[in-house]
Amino acid sequence: MFIKTFGFMALVSAATLLTPLSQAASLSAAEQADLMQLKEITLNSDLSYQLIESLTTEVGNRMMGTPGDEKAVIWAQEKMKALGFDKVWTEEISSELWLRGQARAKIVAPYPQEMTILALGGSVGTPGDGITAQVAHFATLDELKAAKPGSLDGKIAFVSYRMERHIDGHGYGAAVGTRVVGASIAAEKGALALIMRSVGTDDNRTAHTGLMRYKAGVKQIPAAALSNPDADMLVNQLKRGKPVSFHLNMSSSREKQLVKSANVIGEITGSEKPDEVVVIGAHLDSWDVGTGALDDGLGIGMVLSAGHYIAKLPKRPKRSIRVILFAAEEIGLLGAKDYVKRHKNDMDKHMIGAEWDFGSGRIYRMTPGVGASALNGVRELAAYLAPLGVSLAPENNARAQSDMGLLSDAGMPSVNFSPDGLAYFDYHHTENDTLDKVNAEDLKQTTAVYTLFSYFAAQSAIDFRK
Amino acid sequence: MFIKTFGFMALVSAATLLTPLSQAASLSAAEQADLMQLKEITLNSDLSYQLIESLTTEVGNRMMGTPGDEKAVIWAQEKMKALGFDKVWTEEISSELWLRGQARAKIVAPYPQEMTILALGGSVGTPGDGITAQVAHFATLDELKAAKPGSLDGKIAFVSYRMERHIDGHGYGAAVGTRVVGASIAAEKGALALIMRSVGTDDNRTAHTGLMRYKAGVKQIPAAALSNPDADMLVNQLKRGKPVSFHLNMSSSREKQLVKSANVIGEITGSEKPDEVVVIGAHLDSWDVGTGALDDGLGIGMVLSAGHYIAKLPKRPKRSIRVILFAAEEIGLLGAKDYVKRHKNDMDKHMIGAEWDFGSGRIYRMTPGVGASALNGVRELAAYLAPLGVSLAPENNARAQSDMGLLSDAGMPSVNFSPDGLAYFDYHHTENDTLDKVNAEDLKQTTAVYTLFSYFAAQSAIDFRK
Incomplete structure (x- = not known):
């Protein structure tokens, strides 16, 4: 099934590359210039790698209920503040403890x-x-x-x-x-x-x-x-x-004792529509083996970098960009469940979202899950991503990955970026998930894609809702 | 240094391939037919793989002083007998015990x-x-x-x-x-x-x-x-x-307690010059982690198979072929040291020898260490091996690998076969040295090379001594 899809996608991708940007482009010339600058900066920055190096070296593994998780929650807040996020907060969860x-x-x-x-x-x-x-x-x-x-x-x-x-x-x-x-x-x-x-x-x-x-x-x-x-x-x-x-x-044992953790959330506050949010996420916890460099250090590095470089632009995008580092994904999406419950009344302000929680190589495909009227906007985004090797899938049915899937289920428009996952399950949930498995060059491409997506979705006035 | 050597070798190899066999060939037409038959059989046999599967599954790791080593000594004798060796014996050694x-x-x-x-x-x-x-x-x-x-x-x-x-x-x-x-x-x-x-x-x-x-x-x-x-x-x-x-x-601790092991030796007795021996070897012990599939299960499988298929020929080769599975290589070549001491008076009857204790891929080169008068004979052997992808090194200075190096030092003519060792040190001396790392197809080529070498050296009348 997937092989057939790939064949079709290649055609779509080529078509996308040949389509000139709509004359009614969603971004102004100045905004397009900002986007191109973001691409240049992220493709030449090792910030994502340095963040993963810091997380794996100074925190290490971080299963909910372990000292590593407590440290990770502090680490994430400190990094968000240092990286220039406008608002940083936590949303606490609790759960029973499991001991390996x-x-x-x-x-x-x-x-x-x-x-x-x-x-x-x-x-x-x-x-x-x-x-x-x-x-x-x-x-x-x-x-x-x-x-x-x-x-x-x-x-x-x-x-x-x-x-x-x-x-x-x-x-x-x-x-x-x-x-x-x-x-x-x-x-x-x-x-x-x-x-x-x-x-x-x-x-x-x-x-x-x-x-x-x-x-x-x-x-x-x-x-x-x-x-x-x-x-x-x-x-x-x-x-x-x-x-x-x-x-x-x-x-191993299942304990009745309750332990705490928290979603760590950072926001770049929108300049025109601050209550409308574009969300990008990853999960902060890991299993208690390895150092969670791929799962989900990669995603953490990418979404923090995206926030940082957008925050460094002279002006905030119109919409807010919210970076969510979810708690306790591995033990049952506990942070995501809490988030959906806690934010049910403002879920309709989540304009679009994407997570990274799979793969270790370059992104080769984007699949939207948006309202039909937003598809022209998605094609416009795809044209910006095509030079990075990202094709546009013909489907418009994406449910976001992992944690963010629960937000999709609650009605949030979504986009999925598909990376090369050939090597991912060699290391997934093992002692072997360590920093040396991170390809610093591929990480620049994936960071660029998440940065461009975030900027585009926050700066354009496109309504992605169904 | 090695890159230069490779370039030169490629020329030599090509030259070898173009050289017709000498009219005074060391093997008769019937013997050449036997050799070609051995090549066909070994290239199509999974006997070496089955032997390694048996050793790793039924014995596992086998450091001197552990139950695995005792089992391996019994396993090796039983296999040699079942494979048709004419004589099978052990030569005992002892050493102090180390506990991990x-x-x-x-x-x-x-x-x-x-x-x-x-x-x-x-x-x-x-x-x-x-x-x-x-x-x-x-x-x-x-x-x-x-x-x-x-x-x-x-x-x-x-x-x-x-x-x-x-x-x-x-x-x-x-x-x-x-x-x-x-x-x-x-x-x-x-x-x-x-x-x-x-x-x-x-x-x-x-x-x-x-x-x-x-x-x-x-x-x-x-x-x-x-x-x-x-x-x-x-x-x-x-x-x-x-x-x-x-x-x-x-x-871990170094104990004064003495433990025993043994070189396990099997012989295909020569039909004309039984006191002249061609030796091929590997080491029977391993480290106490992994199952020693590559180190040195590969070598064990190859030399036992070589003995078996030569023993199945209608007639024994002129010289004896001696397969030595050395004890306690890993902890200091103890078996090889004992062998050289015990056999010092008949070392001059060891006509030529080769070990396998490195690499996991196909053999690409043969390097002799023989008397100058034997070089024509080596070239003849090289011509038989060239279709298997084995080139002849220009040097004539080989000291045999590992255990067999001590026999080289004691005067035995030697030959070294160089295999692809790119992946070998990914697994060497680790828990990860297990059966799945054995490439069954490459093993057929390496087995064929050791079989052809053994038959050629035992059947031809070439004096390899210096």
Whole structure:
């Protein structure tokens, strides 16, 4: 499906490049000059990289409930102030605490081997000294779903499905189901625990964590992900046809204790229509492994830089630009849920929004999700972005990414920028998500795109609403 | 230097390809047919891969003194017998035991961060609850050497030099010095411990272990390697100019207890000159992390396959082919040292030898180290190997790799096969050295080369001695 779309998109992109800007351009000549200047500046600035370097080095990982998250909330406010935002504030949230603890696993028989695993986020731990049980192997989540009730009594369920690598990351959708719902499905069949191949495209001895959920009324069993090479090892032992005995010991726990965090919000106040806001966002939290350089340090660097360089223009754009660094995305979009609730009465003033929470390479496509009357304006924006290698998708159905998707659901017009995500799931939710994975040159392009989008949407008078 | 050599080699290789086989060919037409048949069989066989799969899955890692090493010695004998070797025996060695124990480290200040480390092989542990001390940073081993005596009193020395990636692995030589001698040099200046950037070319959160040695009469201090991203983090914190405090806790220990292992040797007995032996080897042990799939599972698979397919020919070659799987290479070439001592009186019957203990890609070059009168014979062999993409180096100075180098030093003629080593040091001595890193197609080529070499050297009457 995606391959066909790409073919069509290439044509659309070429057409866009050949279309002269409308004579009724939304930006004046002076405004167009400002936009071109913003492009030059952001394409030559390493500010986004320096922000990510600061965040990963001085804060590190930052899961809600950890000291890193508290530091990140302070870090973000200080940076916004230093970068020239007109208003900086926080909107507090609270949630129960999850503790990762330690996780150890090994194949006990037929051939003892140490296993590299990570607990899934939200998982309970194992009782006592852990669980040792026979492994029941399923190639896919559907196979696990098809297992007979009681057939997994006293066993550890193992799903070995491997995520596929695609530029737009669509392999994630096919793989992540096991992580999210697998434990309760396995528990319903009698399993003592769920283990799964990590949702990741790499071959590193590095497991991928990520959120799981328990179904109400079903026994909560421990759930963990094996690194890809460890999953291969387990599959190879199972292939020999002998019973495979596996030991799992996890001390993770779901605590009743409430912990706090906050959305950190900075605004460049509009000069003519300050109550109309263009929002760009990323999430401030990360998993508690790695330093969250890609997920979502990249987005944080980009949206802060966009705000900074627009704030440095001689004059504020007409509309306000609001940069939202969402809290607790990883553990269930908690910051975004709070934001939508808190801002339900002014959601109609959110003129358009975009998030960055996927990919690590250059942006190659823009997909709008706006009112039909705004499509000419979107094409005008696309013409400014085309020289950066960004084509305009033929669809007009974008729901914003990640946190911002909840604002789309609440009626906000949206735009999605699609970056090269080929390498993203090599590092996603692992120890390996560190600064060295950030490509400083690609980051200049993505920063330029978010900056130009923000300026254009705030300065033009286009009504993006449906 | 290497680039120049490559250019020259390409010419030599082309010349070799154009040279018709001498009319006084060392192999008869029937023998040439056998050789061509061996090429076809090995290029289409996955036996080497299956052997590595078996070793890594059923044995796993196998450092001398661990249960894995004991299992490996049994595994190797059983495989040699099953593969049709005429004689299979072991030559026992013993050594003191080193225990890895646990290793934990973190940056304490200015910005607390967990560190991924591995103890260097042979290192002592830290006293009590570990060491917390200020980091003294050196960009290279030479900078550490230049530090004034006493200047590191109470400090942890850190060498951040990064290994370079090259096809022939020559970046290793420039980087490994810190690992081998760095601890004693740091101790002489007063340091409490040595930490270093891993000797590796990857960007994984996976540290590289490897042998270190203490200088006699110098205080033995703990030594550990940080993964590349962790070394980057430490460098980035140091760059800020504030004192950096580091905590290191390692329970590794050097025990007086003696442990045993053995060289495992299999022979295809020669039909005409059984006391003249052609030796091919690899090392059976590995480090105690990963499963030793590349280091040296690859070599084990190749030399066992070579023996097997030559044993399946209707007739034994004239000379014996001896496959040596050396014990305890990683902890100081202990098996090779024993072999040279034990075989000093028949070393002159070792007609020629080759080891595989580097690289993971296809072989592109052969370098001989033989008597001048044997060079025509080497060119003849090169003509058989040229269609496999192997060129003949202009030099005649090869010292065999790794273990086999000690046999070269004892007078054995040698040949070195140079494989693509670009990716090798991404995985070398890490948890990440696992089966998925083996390229099954490249392995067919390398197996074919070792098989053809062995058959040619054993069947031809060429005297390779100097």
